[in-house]
Amino acid sequence: MKFGIVIFPGSNCERDCYHVIKNVLHQPVEYIWHADTELADFSCIILPGGFSYGDYLRAGAIAHFANIMEKIKEFAENGGYVIGICNGFQILTESGLLPGALQRNRDLKFICKNIPLRVENTKTPFTSRYQEGQVVNIPVAHMEGNYTVDKKKLASMKKSGQIIFRYCNAEGEVDEASNPNGSIANIAGICNRKKNVIGMMPHPERVSEKELGCDDGVHIFLAILENMLKVK
Amino acid sequence: MTVQHKKVKIDKEVIAQHGLTDAEYKKICRILKRKPNIVELGMYSVLWSEHCSYKSSKPLLKLFPTRGSHVLQGPGENAGIVDIGDGLAIAMKIESHNHPSAVEPYQGAATGVGGIVRDVFTMGARPVASLNSLRFGPLSDPRNRYLFSGVVAGIAGYGNCLGLPTVAGEVYFDESYSGNCLVNAMCVGIVRTDGPPVNVEGQVQEDEFGPAIVKASAGNSGNSVLYVGSATGRDGIHGATFASVELDEKSEEKRPSVQVGDPFTEKMLIEACMELIRTGYVVGMQDMGAAGMTSSSSEMASRSGVGIEIDLAKVPLREENMSAYEIMLSESQERMLVVSKKGAEAKVKKIFAKYGLHAIKIGKVTKDKNLKVKIGSKTVAKVPAESLADNAPVYERKSRRSSYLSSVQKLNLKKIKLKKGNYNAEFLKLLSSPNIANKAWVYEQYDHMVQINTLVLPGKADASVLRVKGTPNKIALTVDGNGKYCYLDPITGGKIAVAEAARNLICSGATPIALTNCLNFGNPEKPEIFYQFEQVVLGMVKACEMFNVPVISGNVSFYNESFGNPIMPTPVIGMLGLITGKDGKEAPHTTMGFKHVGDIVVLLGVNREELGGSEYLEVVHKQKAGMPPQIDLAFELQLQQACLKMIKSGIINSAHDVSEGGLAVCLAESLAYAENGVAGLGASVSEELREDALLFGESQSRIVVSLHPDNIFALRGLLTDVNIPYSIIGKVGGNSLEIVSEGKKLINVDTQKIKDAYFKSIPASMGG
Secondary structure, three states, rough: OOOEEEEEEOOOOOOHHHHHHHOOOOOOEEEEEOOOOOOOOOEEEEEEOOOOHHOOOOOOHHHHOOHHHHHHHHHHOOOOOOEEEEEHHHHHOOOOOOOOEEEOOOOOOOOEOOOOEEEEEOOOOOOOOOOOOOOEEEEEEEEEEEEOOOHHHHHHHHHOOOOOEEEEEOOOOOHHHHHOOOOOOHHEEEEOOOOOEEEEEOOOHHEEEEHHHHHHHHHHHHHHHHHHHOOO | EEEEEOOOOOHHHHHOOOOOOOOHHHHHHHOOOOOOOHHHHHHHHHHHHHHHHOOOHHHHHHOOOOOOOOEEEEEOOOOOOEEEOOOEEEEEEEEEEEHHHOOOOOOOOOOHHHHHHHHOOOOOOOOEEEEEEEEEOOOHHHHHHHHHHHHHHHHHHHHHHHHOOEEEEEEEEOOHOOOOEEEEEEEEEEEEEOOEEEOOOOEEEOOOOOOOOOOOOOOOOOOEEEEEEOOEEEOOOOHHHHOOEOOOHHHHHHHHOOOOOOOHHHHHHHHHHHHHHHEEEEEEEEEEEOOOHHHHHHHHHHHHHHHEEEEEHOOOOOOOOHHHHHHHHOOOEEEEEEEEEEHHHHHHHHHHOOOOOOOEEEEEEEEOOEEEEEEEEEEEEEEEEEHHOOOOOOOOOOOOOOOHHHHHHOOHHHHHOOOOOOHHHHOOOOOOOOOOOOOOHOOOOOOOOOOOOOOOOOOOOOOEEEEEOOOOOOOEEEEEEHHHHHOOOOOOOOHHHHHHHHHHHOOOOEEEEEEEEEEEEOOOOOHHHHHHHHHHHHHHHHHHHHHHHOEEEEEEEEOOOEEEEEEEEEEEEEEEEOOOOOEEEOOOOOOOOOOOOOOEEEEEEOOOOOOOOOOHHHHOOOOOOOOOOOHHHHHHHHHHHHHHHHHHOOOEEEEOOOOOOOHHHHHHHHHHHHHHHHEEEEEEEEOOOOHHHHHHHOOOOOOEEEHHHHHHHHHHHHHHHHEEEEEEEHHHHHHEOOOOEOOOOEEEEEHHHHHHHHHHHHHHOOOO
């Protein structure tokens, strides 16, 4: 019953995730070093945001060759919970754990702001505390968050409930004006077919305490915790 | 591979090329008791440049108060440090990167951030916030738009990658910055004063804050000198001399003088240094900033009264055939000099290797007080370390009252006709003028939330407020400057710069405790420019003394001229405030947005007929003229203390200082950021003033607060006790901003229109 947070060279949200798990959820949590070749007994692995390897080459492209990623793939195949946030999402698509790719933002500028998301699927271990169609406010902070995938794959993802979050307006309407980065179908977060691996561009750890103005994000971590307990 | 420099004959031309005067050259000869060789000449030229030596500004900078009960480290180190209690301290500094940014905006600004961040973490602090102050020419000129977008992208590219939130800043536009933009970057870090935390097994643990204060000193002879970080290339050679000359058409040719940043390596350096400091093996560290190897080695040696001997053959190089001259002067980024205890080299190396970085022993600390540079066994330079670092000539520059002042200070208001109708059009024009309009286009490119401490997001308050995890305390940060006020009346401008920074912190609920400054001026060898510098500093000194805020670090940037035209004198103040909790409970902080329909709006202070130097006068009537608003520092202090007391007592729902654009703009901003569905305000102000001065005048010492009607009685009590004038001016509600005076509707504009003018202007100028 332990959370693990992977540190790649250039990760920079690992402390934020650590703080939320340890001081908000009061759960055991440990850092995992990218060069490690063994994975201890974790129930959930977090790939945090940042600029792994400087995002030189392509965001997330180098990180997927890190030693630990082999073990994380095995962990995911065995049904372990994996959540990739921002750069972590990019690493998950680069390593094939999630479909599609993340390109540069439509306007070629870094975007950091609070943004409303529509919850599309609550039947996952990460979103089970939300209501379907609920609007949650979770900030984005990225240069490469423009999600893309081929049409055929997109159709099958829709069908199998793999689309988890979409950018929307305050009323929950998914429209072009609410799309901050040009993502196909306003996609902000997706999961794999088995629903044990999720990737999302917005940062739930940044809105997990009322003190910071909003705690919409903490429910993702709480949902993981509740579902970890059920699996156990 | 290192090569011997070909023999260079040092003649008048070579000396001049190095920016040294004849007298300075003779002084070098006297120190060395011989002629310098070319390597030594290069070293002196950079360390004795204005940028490194402060030779023109030193006598005046001494006037700043630098001590206080909180101050642990004043000016003279990589960064200043103040104690904030609970075993923690704040390290901070601001620095300019103006000229590099004018030539190559992205890299110039990026490396500006990189340099100031290194100044903070070399003190042992973990960087927790970045701020910046920017000046450009008008956005109507495509080159200014190119500089503006390049600088913002550069700051974003570097800071975001480090995971360092950029939490506050300011941007102004004026023709005088067209050829010479200003990029001042500030960094704030937190360091433990009670040593790194230790777990039950006695092992030192990683944590949120920097482990312990480290200084840039070499310690005792026998210590090891290590080179850490990126390899050395030819970039930035003579960057420091470049920062000390005016820009002209040849400046574009100096592109190789601009360094290229690698934020990923810097991020690795931060983590490696934090880990290294926890081990206790470190004696001192210094960034290889301006004049890289020369400044770091000579300054560290000089501070400890020792010498340093280094072997350039051991320095990792990125390019072939570099000479000693080039290595000693290179300004390649992301490099540091670390002095460790003798025998700890292997441990230092192991930590740096973990992060993929070099850590190579290149020399040792010696007794003889010389900086001795060798290539293998051959000595290529040998000079007293102190002479480089601390014995640069100091100049008492001539000062003469600037001749333009008499004419620009004249303002005949009678020539400006008052309007029969309302001022809606003028009001909207002001709200959308780039100096006043919202800067989300800028700060949304910066990651301002990472590290999850940002309690008040940019734009929402006069200062940014950050929590300090694990304590009930919060810090507030602001960066401020008004070049126009300083241009019109330097001494008043200097006072207002400090007063406004303090007022911004107060409006957030914080007590100001320390400041860092970046003083941007033209060529100090011109007496009329030096007069501006002298007067601004004198004004700042008065204000620092009145508010009891010490200066703990800073930077002077002279020669900000292009084609002989100086920038407006632009002191930039970075100020730190503290919101101390009590008994483990946090104290309140405030933002500027109105919070509830029915709240009463109160103006603290007095409206005066002061239009000189206002945005209104410039934007609407195309005049940059008049005396800036006057300031009574004693009254300002009283007003600030009263406001702070009200915030602390919890009776205030919002606070916002009245600054550029005057009262009307101040109210509009509180509406633009209103919460809980608040969308309007009806205000009534009656004073015997010109209507435009009442709406748009920039009189100092004014703050607008809002509060629940039940708290009016408490407010009255508080203000009457200290004799602060105030007036109840309105009530929150409705869908528009209405300002009435003497029965006349001066302004009546829908809040949506206000928001459109305020939020959409800069994106429209920049094409989205």
